[in-house]
């Protein structure tokens with residue numbers, strides 16, 4: 011059944027492997043009989059009626075929200091802010107006239123996010139919850155819900171919920187773009203199908219990623235993740251995954267930012283994971299990689315087919331440039347998994363962490 015790990019050693023490994031099936035399920039759930047993208051009219055109307063989106067989330071869901079912002083702004087043309095729930099509630103920014111609040115929460119139970127929902131409802135604002143658990147508190151209390159259809163996620167470190175969140179947000183933004191006549195439509199279902207194939211290829215290639223862990227992470231105490239634009243956001247998630255379960259101190263940075271301070275921490279053999287999936291910044295991120303390499307860093311360059319260069323450590327299959335996070339993150343999920351496994355950690359139940367945090 012869905013809540014058993016079956017032949018897998020850990021729920022996390024199972025859930026990483028569940029991702030192609032989750033993608034297929036999402037593709038199926040979000041299309042009509044004519045295979046057009048489908049989202050409830052009320053949700054689209056709410057979105058069309060708003061002048062700004064405020065995404066509220068915590069942890070991995072916050073990182074998915076950062077990718078969602080790119081979709082809402084670049085496709086649907088709606089200005090979007092992404093906020094950490096625990097900060098927003100005590101330091102609410104100036105709101106636009108017609109805000110739409112989108113809560114992203116795997117569990118739908120995160121207290122920090124719920125506190126924001128309670129406040130914005132008092133102000134009379136509209137809300138949409140994107141969650142894996144339709145009957146959850148955030149789902150019941152918001153005006154609308156979009157379901158992730160990822161199946162139960164048991165491991166504390168979130169994997170398939172993150173990719174499901176990004177996929178569902180991409181569908182929402184594309185339908186909004188269509189309904190608003192933005193002219194930014196892509197054949198999203200076809201592109202998500204390509205993503206599914208690419209994720210499967212990486213899953214089949216997991217032993218190669220375990221080798222990367224052997225080479226880069228066996229003895230280190232820290233690691234850095236750099237990237238630009240979308241790749242920066244995926245780096246934040248890669249660092250979080252690694253911290254959560256391997257307990258290696260890890261930080262994600264914008265490629266250009268490391269040199270403004272943190273580069274002081276680079277020593278001989280400090281691992282730096284660099285992501286290069288975005289054509290516009292491909293040469294820039296490679297420049298950043300050279301900067302840290304010159305200070306002794308050991309750079310693991312993860313690039314995308316078509317943008318790859320000789321010597322790259324790992325090359326992911328080519329997918330639509332707005333959807334690369336769905337694929338590149340899988341490499342980082344495996345890196346975190348094997349790093350934790352090799353250190354003998356409890357992969358599914360890391361110390362000090364809870365699957366859902368229901369206290370503020």
Ligand code: G6P
Pocket residue numbers: 068069070071114115116117118119120123166167168363364365366367
């Ligand atoms: C906890 C979990 C994280 C998760 C975060 C937000 O801290 O350990 O994995 O990303 O809560 O959870 P949510 O259910 O709201 O997405």
